[in-house]
Amino acid sequence: MIKINNNITVIGLGYVGSTVASCLADVGFHVICVEKDEEKVKRINERRSPINNMKFDAIFGKYGGDRLIATTDLDYAIKNSCISFVCVNTPIKDENKIDTSDVEATVSNIGKSISKIDDFHVIVIKSTILPRTSENLIIPRLEQNSKKDVVKDFGIVVNPEFLREGNEIDDFTKPDRIVIGEMIEDKRSGDILIEIYKKMIASGTPIIRTDLCTAEMIKYVSNAFLATKISFSNEIGNYCKLLGIDVYNVMNAVGLDHRVSSDYLNAGVGFGGPCLEKDLLALIGCGTEIQYEPRLLNAVKDVNDDQPRRMIDLLESKLNGLKGKKIAVLGLAFKPGTDDVRGSRAIPLIKMLLKRDAIVKAYDPLAIERMRLVDSIGPVEYVDNIDDALKDVQGCLIVTEWPEFKQISDKMDNIIVIEGRRVLNDKLNANCEGICW
Numbered sequence: 001m002i003k004i005n006n007n008i009t010v011i012g013l014g015y016v017g018s019t020v021a022s023c024l025a026d027v028g029f030h031v032i033c034v035e036k037d038e039e040k041v042k043r044i045n046e047r048r049s050p051i052n053n054m055k056f057d058a059i060f061g062k063y064g065g066d067r068l069i070a071t072t073d074l075d076y077a078i079k080n081s082c083i084s085f086v087c088v089n090t091p092i093k094d095e096n097k098i099d100t101s102d103v104e105a106t107v108s109n110i111g112k113s114i115s116k117i118d119d120f121h122v123i124v125i126k127s128t129i130l131p132r133t134s135e136n137l138i139i140p141r142l143e144q145n146s147k148k149d150v151v152k153d154f155g156i157v158v159n160p161e162f163l164r165e166g167n168e169i170d171d172f173t174k175p176d177r178i179v180i181g182e183m184i185e186d187k188r189s190g191d192i193l194i195e196i197y198k199k200m201i202a203s204g205t206p207i208i209r210t211d212l213c214t215a216e217m218i219k220y221v222s223n224a225f226l227a228t229k230i231s232f233s234n235e236i237g238n239y240c241k242l243l244g245i246d247v248y249n250v251m252n253a254v255g256l257d258h259r260v261s262s263d264y265l266n267a268g269v270g271f272g273g274p275c276l277e278k279d280l281l282a283l284i285g286c287g288t289e290i291q292y293e294p295r296l297l298n299a300v301k302d303v304n305d306d307q308p309r310r311m312i313d314l315l316e317s318k319l320n321g322l323k324g325k326k327i328a329v330l331g332l333a334f335k336p337g338t339d340d341v342r343g344s345r346a347i348p349l350i351k352m353l354l355k356r357d358a359i360v361k362a363y364d365p366l367a368i369e370r371m372r373l374v375d376s377i378g379p380v381e382y383v384d385n386i387d388d389a390l391k392d393v394q395g396c397l398i399v400t401e402w403p404e405f406k407q408i409s410d411k412m413d414n415i416i417v418i419e420g421r422r423v424l425n426d427k428l429n430a431n432c433e434g435i436c437w
């Protein structure tokens, strides 16, 4: 019989960690949130969400300081819980290599904390990690620092997360599948995780139990496939535009084939965000290390990298040059419903506009503060409403499909509008054009 202590540790309170912690608290667990950012710790204990998101504001408002407590003290958390979810970031660094330093530091510290307890502890890796990372890095760091043995003294599960920002809670509680990577000798840890999930995840959800390395690969392949669908749609979009065909009519029909499915077929300025691009690059980098050149994945990246350039070229040709022209960029978040600007297409677009000597104004309902922190973005005038963004500009790029951008039609006289997403249902006027429609 598996006995689950009611206290659970969640380490790293970003988008994934905040979702895991919120959903666990909502079904009655006591969650100890461990975060290295003291400002986030303070916010949680003051009943405020660690990330900028209205749904999380409500949950942290309800349980913060009570069922959701936060600390920087990992020893305290491990001592008082039976299972820890590792949700720290794994960003991309140079040469398509992932930076596992946060994961490495976290599991080394977990190891030290485990050395001070007697009970079996389960470590669930939700961070996205390349195949063999748990075997070659995580388990050795845990064993070295705890002076204990995996399987006997602690367990490890690789449980990749597939949520989409803006839809975090629904995606987490109603996933298409749960992937559990485990060691052959240790079914106990996976069983404990499933017991916890049974309390909050829709019954009937397929559970795939596999080895650690396969679970790590499933996450990368899922994201690489989604990225491929988008780049494929963009390539077809570029084609269709030259042929005078509406790519949305084409892809809508193609997506009705159940073998294809209609998701991720919207042509536009390309994918961004904290995952698709980073995970694609990491998989490409992994190919280099094992001496395999992933030609298709490289092409997916190339098509994506080229879409912003196509958008700027179109604007430049319509305006007869960009030098000295004032351009509004509408949308900085990589998608609506989040303030996250990691990998946002607005970043290369703004950099290209500035390089071509345009003057840039930018507006986003949520993401301005995050964009101000992006290194080397250059001189941008940030404004806090659409009207100010469109005042005295000659051109406008629509980059994020925020619903409020649908309302701009009456403000667009004499402005060249290039849509990077299909926000406006109808072409506003002769001055309005889509990147690939």
Ligand SMILES: NC(=O)c1ccc[n+]([C@@H]2O[C@H](COP(=O)([O-])OP(=O)(O)OC[C@H]3O[C@@H](n4cnc5c(N)ncnc54)[C@H](O)[C@@H]3O)[C@@H](O)[C@H]2O)c1
Pocket (backbone or CB within 6 Å): 011, 012, 013, 014, 015, 016, 017, 034, 035, 036, 037, 040, 087, 088, 089, 090, 102, 105, 106, 126, 127, 128, 129, 161, 162, 163, 164, 165, 274, 275
């Ligand atoms: N954001 C998404 O949509 C998403 C979806 C699925 C999977 N993922 C994966 O999940 C992981 C987390 O992504 P995220 O977007 O939530 O990251 P994030 O950058 O939003 O959050 C990571 C948090 O971890 C904290 N942290 C880092 N090192 C720490 C340490 N040693 N101790 C305590 N806290 C520490 C950081 O301060 C930060 O608050 C990544 O591997 C990512 O690829 C993300």
